[in-house]
Amino acid sequence: MIVSDAVVVGAGVVGASIAYGLLREGLSVELLDEGDAALRASRGNFGLVWVSGKGATLPDYALWTLASADAWAGHAAGLEEETGLSVGYHKPGGVDLCFSDEELEQKRALLQTLNDAVGAERYQARMLTRQEVLDIIPTVGPDVVGAGFCPHDGHCGSLSLLRALHAAYAKRKGTAYRAGEVMLNIRKVGTGYAVLTRDNVYKTRKIVLAAGLGNKTLGPLVGIDSPVFPLKGQVLATERTALRVDWLTPYVRQTDEGYFLLGDSMEHDGFNTFSNVAVIRGIARRSLRSFPFLKDLRLVRTWAALRVMTADGYPVYDESERFPGVFSIGCHSGVTLSAVHATRLARMIADGALAPEVSAFSARRFDVQEN
Amino acid sequence: MFKRIDKHEEKTLSFTFEGEPVKALEGDTVAGALLLKGESVFRQSAVSGENRAPYCLMGICFECLVEINGVPNRQACMVKVEDGMNVNRQKRAVEVKAP
Ligand SMILES: Cc1cc2nc3c(=O)[nH]c(=O)nc-3n(C[C@H](O)[C@H](O)[C@H](O)COP(=O)(O)OP(=O)(O)OC[C@H]3O[C@@H](n4cnc5c(N)ncnc54)[C@H](O)[C@@H]3O)c2cc1C
Numbered sequence: 001m002i003v004s005d006a007v008v009v010g011a012g013v014v015g016a017s018i019a020y021g022l023l024r025e026g027l028s029v030e031l032l033d034e035g036d037a038a039l040r041a042s043r044g045n046f047g048l049v050w051v052s053g054k055g056a057t058l059p060d061y062a063l064w065t066l067a068s069a070d071a072w073a074g075h076a077a078g079l080e081e082e083t084g085l086s087v088g089y090h091k092p093g094g095v096d097l098c099f100s101d102e103e104l105e106q107k108r109a110l111l112q113t114l115n116d117a118v119g120a121e122r123y124q125a126r127m128l129t130r131q132e133v134l135d136i137i138p139t140v141g142p143d144v145v146g147a148g149f150c151p152h153d154g155h156c157g158s159l160s161l162l163r164a165l166h167a168a169y170a171k172r173k174g175t176a177y178r179a180g181e182v183m184l185n186i187r188k189v190g191t192g193y194a195v196l197t198r199d200n201v202y203k204t205r206k207i208v209l210a211a212g213l214g215n216k217t218l219g220p221l222v223g224i225d226s227p228v229f230p231l232k233g234q235v236l237a238t239e240r241t242a243l244r245v246d247w248l249t250p251y252v253r254q255t256d257e258g259y260f261l262l263g264d265s266m267e268h269d270g271f272n273t274f275s276n277v278a279v280i281r282g283i284a285r286r287s288l289r290s291f292p293f294l295k296d297l298r299l300v301r302t303w304a305a306l307r308v309m310t311a312d313g314y315p316v317y318d319e320s321e322r323f324p325g326v327f328s329i330g331c332h333s334g335v336t337l338s339a340v341h342a343t344r345l346a347r348m349i350a351d352g353a354l355a356p357e358v359s360a361f362s363a364r365r366f367d368v369q370e371n
Numbered sequence: 372m373f374k375r376i377d378k379h380e381e382k383t384l385s386f387t388f389e390g391e392p393v394k395a396l397e398g399d400t401v402a403g404a405l406l407l408k409g410e411s412v413f414r415q416s417a418v419s420g421e422n423r424a425p426y427c428l429m430g431i432c433f434e435c436l437v438e439i440n441g442v443p444n445r446q447a448c449m450v451k452v453e454d455g456m457n458v459n460r461q462k463r464a465v466e467v468k469a470p
């Protein structure tokens with residue numbers, strides 16, 4: 001029997017951020033993950049730490065995202081200090097290009113809603129004219145008529161982030177997370193719980209289910225409804241270039257290593273993780289229309305990965321009523337939220353309850369409302 | 372270091388690597404022909420400048436990048452030798468002509 005204060009199930013970017021945070025809160029932690037065949041959004045994502053436009057129908061989410069963006073520079077510096085690994089975080093502000101007056105109007109309305117909800121001085125989103133876009137990105141194509149801009153948007157190396165989180169966890173704990181430990185069930189044992197895998201029993205008081213799409217089946221074991229579903233995204237990577245740019249858009253960005261990454265589609269395609277040419281072509285077209293200089297670059301890779309999505313795109317955070325101390329944490333935008341997951345959310349879990357600032361993220365919002 | 376395992380009846384081809392003539396058999400990949408000749412430096416890393424050579428020989432790792440007939444960043448392990456090809460080391464990240 002392996003005993004710890006908390007067991008975190010799932011070592012993707014969400015579980016690894018929380019486990020690292022719980023260690024920093026002084027708890028002893030076991031972090032379990034599946035084998036290499038696992039579905040992992042954390043290994044196929046686009047690496048944005050993105051604020052702009054999120055939470056238009058739920059200001060709590062806009063604020064939670066903004067809190068994470070504010071904490072990200074410290075998060076990146078902390079990980080680098082603990083592990084010596086850079087996560088390649090930069091915060092140039094995000095430029096969201098528009099190609100028609102209609103798109104400009106939609107973007108203006110969206111950013112206005114968020115400026116109003118959060119406070120314009122805090123949110124700082126604004127519209128850019130074509131000339132203002134050119135001042136930031138001299139290489140945009142002729143069809144660009146303007147853009148939305150938000151100074152809080154940034155990006156990082158998503159694989160570097162995951163590696164640094166795993167390394168920081170291992171360094172604090174003294175051993176790496178446990179790969180190949182699939183959680184099968186949870187039992188009440190005395191005043192605590194037993195987490196069962198094929199080969200081991202983990203005795204603990206707190207459990208965090210952070211198994212990505214796996215939460216859909218794990219949540220019900222403790223009476224938590226976790227309505228997450230796969231939403232496929234595809235990404236293209238160019239060869240490395242000597243050209244270095246310091247701007248960021250939501251679907252074309254440059255990594256620290258010199259690649260341009262082009263994203264990112266949204267497809268309802270079940271658990272299928274194959275790339276396909278029609279979608280790749282669409283991504284390439286939009287990227288070329290935005291940045292004609294990309295036509296001279298060769299693509300070296302493409303991949304597909306599955307988002308951990310909810311019906312409204314917002315996170316699902318819940319504590320079990322029947323199994324107090326067992327939490328289910330699932331979300332899209334786990335990279336963006338890594339900084340608040342490792343700090344505020346980990347503290348709430350260590351303190352024993354989800355705080356009001358995240359209560360809007362309960363999956364109970366999807367229940368049928370009665371008048 | 373490397374030897375052919377079969378006797379081949381295939382046609383002999385020739386290409387150049389860094390301007391030097393290299394012999395190959397029809398069906399050889401550029402990487403295979405260069406390794407057979409004893410070449411161990413295919414490119415310099417675009418990040419560190421370190422010398423690199425093929426690793427997986429099956430199109431996955433992108434360690435074998437060379438310039439073929441003026442086109443940069445081609446995978447030597449995925450391209451078959453053609454008579455008269457000009458192959459050079461991939462020496463740096465590609466320049467992009469930004470307007
Ligand atoms: C194409 C694409 C682009 C994206 N772009 C961005 C972006 O730019 N910015 C951003 O913030 N987010 C982005 N995301 C979303 C982000 O990647 C996800 O929100 C995040 O990775 C989810 O992390 P996770 O740890 O919850 O899930 P996962 O990465 O899926 O990890 C879940 C883990 O749980 C483990 N597991 C499952 N079941 C069990 C079990 N029974 N026992 C033990 N372990 C188990 C698995 O092994 C797996 O490692 C993108 C996603 C995709 C697909």
Ligand code: FES
Nearest residue numbers: 428432433435448
């Ligand atoms: S040697 Fe790995 S891709 Fe060519």
